[in-house]
Amino acid sequence: MSGRPERLWPLFAEIQSLDGIGPKTAQALAQTGIEAIRDLLFTLPYSGIDRRPRDTIRGADLPATLTVPVVVGQHRPPRKRGGAYRIEVDDAAMRFQIVYFHARPEYLMRLLPPGSRRLVSGRVELFDNVPQMTHPDHVLDSADAGSMPEFEPVYPLTAGVTQKIMTKAVAHALAKAPDLAEWIDPALVAKEGWPGWRDALSAAHAPDHTGNLAPTDVNRARLAYDELLAHQLTLALARRARRTRPGKITQGDGRLRTIVRGALEFSPTGAQLRALDEITADMACPERMNRLLQGDVGSGKTLVALLALLNAVEAGGQGVMMAPTEILARQHYDGLAPMAQTAGVALELLTGRDKGAERVRKLAALTAGEIDILVGTHAVFQDDVVFADLRLAIVDEQHRFGVRQRMELGRKGEGADVLVMTATPIPRSLALAQYGDMDVSVLDEKPPGRQPVQTALISEERMTEVVDHLRRAILEGRQAYWVCPLVEESETSDLAAAEARYAHLRAALGEDAVGLVHGQMPPADKDAAMARFNAGKTALLVATTVIEVGVNVPNASIMVIERAEAFGLAQLHQLRGRVGRGTAASTCVLLYRPPLGEAGMRRLTTLRETEDGFRIAEVDLEMRGAGDVIGVAQSGVPRFRIADLERQAGLMATAQSDARRLLEFDPELKTERGRAARTLLWLMRQDEAIRLISVG
Known part of the structure; x- marks a missing residue:
């Protein structure tokens, strides 16, 4: 090959x-x-453009592109340079004008000689109640009339x-x-x-x-399917390549999981138990697991992750959990620590901030098998990080984590099972496009005790009322977030907006009551500001979108999003998910700047009407299109030239099962259809896939 x-x-x-x-x-x-x-x-x-000829332009709904046979009449050259050159013509029922600007008279005389019959096609508009066709697209004599397509494609x-x-x-x-x-x-x-x-x-x-x-046209649907099939074949080959590398059979005895579940104040939801069964069944197989755990905001992914990691530890192995940022890694660590302690499991945190002797100590303990579960950032990917017996790698919130990085991660732990978690509900067609090489578990129930969040739309003009409301809430001991808008794509102006709002709110609510966190701060300052808010020392946290994913402060029950119309739906849903985590009734205030455009209005009202992340993701997809929903640049989602993921979700699912079936039946793509499928992969530039066939 x-x-x-x-x-x-x-x-x-x-x-x-x-x-x-x-x-x-x-x-x-x-x-x-x-x-x-x-x-x-x-x-x-x-x-x-419909170019079917009609007898006359009379009765047509103008302006319109029309095609009519005419008899050419008088030419009227312009009086002054650059003026309109007019040619009178008669169709079967009325007279109108053909108009040219800057054309040479001798050329027009040759093209439209007086007395000749011509077929003309172009846009007809009314000027001073006189119909005019300006610069026709086509002027043909009767002999050539057949060369014009009746319906002309526009590219x-x-x-x-x-x-x-x-x-x-x-x-x-x-x-x-x-x-x-x-x-x-x-x-x-x-x-x-x-x-x-x-x-x-x-x-x-x-x-x-x-x-x-239309995408439903039989020819277009077929060509779209070709693109989707090539993509799904590539994902299926990647999945097979990962599965052929032997995994490890990991079967815990349940003792640690029993201790942790006994210490919980509530029972896991049916969805959590189902997902856990799927994960542990995969871990018990000799092939390597490659599963996506998809759960809406607050559906309890962390508990599922911990129980899966404990399964690895019970079997005598190690687990690792990776988060995209240091704040999130630290938070996962803080969230898991009490439960790990209950079960007597050694848990450690490794980030880019670990330097010198401290880092050396942690790495030595990891290699010696003294650390059961490691939580970290991408620092875990570095060459000097060596596990004694890595069984399960969990990647959190990585919508920037494509197929290639998943393969990279697989190489880290020889035979480690991989679980990718995302809190971004993704419509099915996109999940298949991005994660078609993976098996999917979905958490679609909220754990008991999660409070519904009341969502209100309030105009910026009522900002003072909102601040007064916050003042009363703070006096009652409640905590709140205030998220500042992305003013422009430049970080400095976002920062200016956040700092200006911070100054304004400190003046209104008291200097000690308000904290600030934004993307430009040194990590240590960011963590310190978060820690103060976590401990209840500051009542209000002003932030840019750094708090979008995963931040967990149960006492915070109010979320104010300024210039909410500037945010995407998925992002608003993520931000709202930061409240409603404790026992208090929670509110999310969407502050908008009037007048709201139609799209802004639809986003904000959708948010007000539902807390279902999957429903929100579907609306987001309808409104923005696939590329924007996941940010094509950093996602594993391809750009299709013909296929339309919003409207052809069904085809994507068919392509996935078709590709998997073909490879089961013909793993080397050697049969007649298999060889044709190889041609398809070359045609669609899926060179990565072709390499996988030759390797496999």
Whole structure:
């Protein structure tokens, strides 16, 4: 499987080899990611223009693009330079004008000679009640009328590239597309009525009507499925590669888990027990676990994580839990410490701040097996961190953790099981796109005792009332967060906003009552500010979004989010999840700056109406599109050229089961369909996957 199959070579030729594309146009197209011929073929028209001829423009709903046969009448050149050149024409029922600016009269005389019959197509508008077609898109004599498509595709363009250039280049590119063997399951092709790859491509570039432009169109659905199948094959190969590396059988005897569960003040939810059963069953298998634990804010992931880690310790092994920031690592450590102590388990924290002798001591204890559970940041990834017997690695809140990093983590503990936790509820289609190589457990129940959070929308103009309300709450001994907006993308201005609000609130509520934490602070100051708030020494914490994920202060029962309309839905949901963790009734105040736009209004009212993170994630996906919801740049989610994750969630699920089935039946992709699937992987530039086949 050394190189790209010869049949595909023409598709990977440079775009400049096509008719009408010179170096300048090629450069402009490269800006939009079109570099090879296959990129152009996968750039489908996004709309179309109906060019079907009609007898007359009379009765048309103007302005509109119309196509009519006309008899050319009088030419009226402009009186002064640069003015309008008008040509009168008659269709079957009325007279109108064709208008040109800056055109040469002799050219127009040749194009539209008086007395001739022409088919003209272009946008018709009313000016001073006279219908005018300015600069027609097409002027054809009767003999050439058949060369104009009845429905003309419109391509996404970039500066320096016209529709004409695109149409011509696509036609030339289609001529180079080879016939390829079918890689989709024949039963699925039959059920969906899908055409072959090449036919689907030709048809998608030649739509007949608007319906052909919808994701549900049979040609487009087939091409979208090809992209999704290639992606899911890559994930399935990654999953298989991980599973073929032997794991360790980890089966604890339950003694430590029994102690911890006996010390809890409440019973775990059904969802927690179900997830735990799935995790421990995976750990007991010889293959390596690779599971995603997806739970909404406050669904009790930490308890599930601890019990899974204790299973590893009971079996004589070690566990590690990694968090993305030092604040979160420290918090996990503080949260787990009392329970670990109850069970008599050695727990240790390792962050980038551990230096010198202290670090050496911790590493030696880890290698000697004296530390049962290690909590840390990515410092755990460094080469000098060696475990005696690592059985379970848990990665918390890593939506920035792609397939490649998951493989990296697998190499750290030879045979360690991997559990990735996320508090960001992800709609199913996106979970499959991002975590399709993993098995998924979902926590969809709230533990007993979690308080519902009342959410209110309040205009900024009533800021004084909000501050008065806070003053009363603080006197009652309650604590609150005040989250400042992201003013601009620059950290300095966010900082200025946070510091200005901090000064204002200290003046209003008393200097000792208010603390401040933001992303620019040295870690030690940040931790100190958090610790003071945690201990109840400050009543109000002013913060930028550093507190978005995982911060846990049960006494805090009020969350004020300033300029709430500037935040994304998922982020607002995460921030709101910081309150409602104790026994007090909790409130989240969304302070907005009027007037609210339609999108801002929909985000804030959705939040007010529901606390269900999965419902919120679905609305977020509808509103923003897949790329923005997870921030494509740092996620493991690919950018698809044709597939639309919002509207084609069902296809993604089918592609996942299809890919897994194919590999079970034909692990080396050697059968006829398997070889076709290899071609698909090359076509979709999934070189990583091809390497996995050759390795596997």
